[in-house]
Amino acid sequence: MPGLSDKFKNAATGRLNLAPETRLALTLMASIFSLIFSDGISLGILAAASAVYLVLEVRPKATIIVYIAFTVMATVAMISLKLLGLFMAAMKGQPLYAALFPFIRMSITLNTILPLAFNARLSDLASTMGRLKIPGLIRLPLIITVRFIPTFFNDLTQLREAVAIRFRRRGGFFFWLNNPVIAWRVFFMPLVVRLIRSADELAIAAELKGLSASTDFGDGRLMLKQADRVALSLATIGISLASIFGNLYA
Amino acid sequence: MSSERSIKSRLSALLDGRGFFKTHELVTIGLFAAGSRAATLTLALLGGGMNPLTMIIRSAVHSALLLVLLAKVPKTGVMTMAALVGGLLAFFLMGQGMVTLPAVVIATILVELLVKALGGLERRRSLGLLAVILSELFTRIFNVGFSYLAFREQPAMVIMVVVISAFSYLGILLGLIGGVKMVRELRHAGLIG
Numbered sequence: 001m002p003g004l005s006d007k008f009k010n011a012a013t014g015r016l017n018l019a020p021e022t023r024l025a026l027t028l029m030a031s032i033f034s035l036i037f038s039d040g041i042s043l044g045i046l047a048a049a050s051a052v053y054l055v056l057e058v059r060p061k062a063t064i065i066v067y068i069a070f071t072v073m074a075t076v077a078m079i080s081l082k083l084l085g086l087f088m089a090a091m092k093g094q095p096l097y098a099a100l101f102p103f104i105r106m107s108i109t110l111n112t113i114l115p116l117a118f119n120a121r122l123s124d125l126a127s128t129m130g131r132l133k134i135p136g137l138i139r140l141p142l143i144i145t146v147r148f149i150p151t152f153f154n155d156l157t158q159l160r161e162a163v164a165i166r167f168r169r170r171g172g173f174f175f176w177l178n179n180p181v182i183a184w185r186v187f188f189m190p191l192v193v194r195l196i197r198s199a200d201e202l203a204i205a206a207e208l209k210g211l212s213a214s215t216d217f218g219d220g221r222l223m224l225k226q227a228d229r230v231a232l233s234l235a236t237i238g239i240s241l242a243s244i245f246g247n248l249y250a
Numbered sequence: 251m252s253s254e255r256s257i258k259s260r261l262s263a264l265l266d267g268r269g270f271f272k273t274h275e276l277v278t279i280g281l282f283a284a285g286s287r288a289a290t291l292t293l294a295l296l297g298g299g300m301n302p303l304t305m306i307i308r309s310a311v312h313s314a315l316l317l318v319l320l321a322k323v324p325k326t327g328v329m330t331m332a333a334l335v336g337g338l339l340a341f342f343l344m345g346q347g348m349v350t351l352p353a354v355v356i357a358t359i360l361v362e363l364l365v366k367a368l369g370g371l372e373r374r375r376s377l378g379l380l381a382v383i384l385s386e387l388f389t390r391i392f393n394v395g396f397s398y399l400a401f402r403e404q405p406a407m408v409i410m411v412v413v414i415s416a417f418s419y420l421g422i423l424l425g426l427i428g429g430v431k432m433v434r435e436l437r438h439a440g441l442i443g
Contacts, residue, residue: 016417020342028348033350033401102401123344134338137271139334141280142342148281152288177303184371188311192318192432193291196441199281199322201276212273 008227015057017227020128023116026053033239040244043104049238050111053231057115066114073105080113088203093131116184126162131222144202155194159187271331275323282319283336286312309421313382317354317429320378323443324371326362329381333358334337352394357388379426386422390415 010017031049037043053065078099125146129139163186176183206212224232271279290308320331337351347354361384365377394412401407436442 022344031348031397035396038402039323077410095413101403103406105400120342128342137276137337138334140273140276140285141331142338144277144280145284145339148284149288156292163311188314189432189435191285192315192436193439193441195281195285195315196322196436199278200280202272204278206277212351213271213276249287 008230009056015115016231017225018231019222019224020120020124020229021132021222022224022231023112023119025232027109027116027238031109033242034108036234037242037246038099038101039246039249041100041249042242043108045242045245047104047108047111047243049235050108054111054114058118062118063114066110070107070110070149071100075107077103097116126240140206140211140213146196148198148202151198152195155191155198159190163187271325275325275328276331278323278327279319279331280335282315282322283332283339286315287336289315297404302414305414305418306421306424309386309418310425313386313422313425314429315389315434316382317378317426318433318436318442320371320381321375321433321437324375324378325373326370328371329385330355330358333385349391350393351393353387353396357392358385361385361388379430382422382426382429382434386419390419 009015010018030046034043034046037046126139126143131143163182166186167182178185251263289311293304293311316329316332320328333354334351334430337347337354340347341351342347361381363369364384365381368374368377368380371377371381394415397411398408433442
């Protein structure tokens with residue numbers, strides 16, 4: 001049914017038609033409830049539900065790459081824990097499946113963070129904050145931040161080029177590491193000076209434009225579409241089921 | 251009734267920033283938060299996220315920038331704003347630190363109250379150093395507490411988090427040494443008051 005799938009999935013991007021607020025709410029729910037639950041069934045249901053969300057939202061290639069990295073990290077952690085267990089008495093006598101719980105919690109959080117990280121745009125930030133009624137005191141610095149990040153990366157590039165001209169080589173990570181004094185004098189100090197300069201310039205520009213913390217940036221209303229409502233109710237149902245089943249078999 | 255209204259209007263005036271923070275102060279806070287985030291992100295991309303060396307350098311950059319910010323805008327509430335803005339930036343873009351952000355903000359507010367009781371940043375500028383040392387320490391204690399909640403089945407992983415936090419706190423202290431020098435130089439150059 002093309003009509004139905006259009007409503008829930010954006011054909012051009014291949015992602016769900018969710019508002020940024022819904023993604024934030026899902027991430028918040030996942031991270032809070034993965035901390036609360038401490039039995040295998042509840043955590044398993046939560047992990048399965050978050051995996052479905054991940055598959056629907058993020059391209060398979062990115063998912064696979066992130067999960068390979070996560071598995072490598074988890075394996076290394078497990079091996080080092082086993083090695084620690086040889087020496088530490090506190091580690092013995094635990095069931096094997098309980099040792100997996102921290103990794104399940106991490107993967108639940110990861111499942112909900114990835115859609116947010118892949119779909120968040122800096123340009124949406126201002127309007128999202130407006131809809132969430134975040135006070136101007138906090139919104140003004142954040143909006144300035146959005147405006148400033150490209151300038152900052154431009155500054156970084158220019159400083160690196162200046163170093164390349166002076167020392168006849170590109171400054172990689174190990175170049176800085178071997179020459180901390182040069183890194184300090186030629187890179188970090190000018191960077192801070194530029195930061196202060198741009199702070200002064202942008203502040204003057206903002207004041208001339210009449211921007212202040214009490215400026216009305218135009219608050220939109222929070223409009224939840226059908227996809228948002230379905231996603232949030234499914235998440236609520238999933239969490240209730242997880243807590244009910246977890247208590248039944250505990 | 252009238253006093254209730256005045257409290258309400260005063261609170262809304264504070265949230266709107268009328269009178270308390272001036273525009274240029276807010277802009278400076280935002281820029282330093284952005285600079286700190288972007289610098290740590292770049293370092294993580296250059297050196298890989300989780301090795302101890304990168305972590306030390308990242309924390310050093312963060313604390314040096316925070317110290318310079320406190321010297322540039324010596325005012326009660328600046329550190330809380332910096333923590334809040336930096337945290338919200340990470341929160342909206344990457345979903346990071348959702349559970350820990352409120353705890354971090356509360357810790358920072360406590361430190362600010364302490365600094366205020368000792369005379370306030372406005373009068374005694376050297377208190378900025380103490381403020382950074384204490385707030386970063388409290389932040390790390392909260393982080394270890396939350397990781398205990400997440401990893402309660404495996405106490406050994408909490409020890410790992412403690413080791414990681416200790417490394418990054420070492421970075422914070424190293425960064426403060428550089429930061430004090432930097433503040434002195436910037437003051438000499440007339441870039442900060």
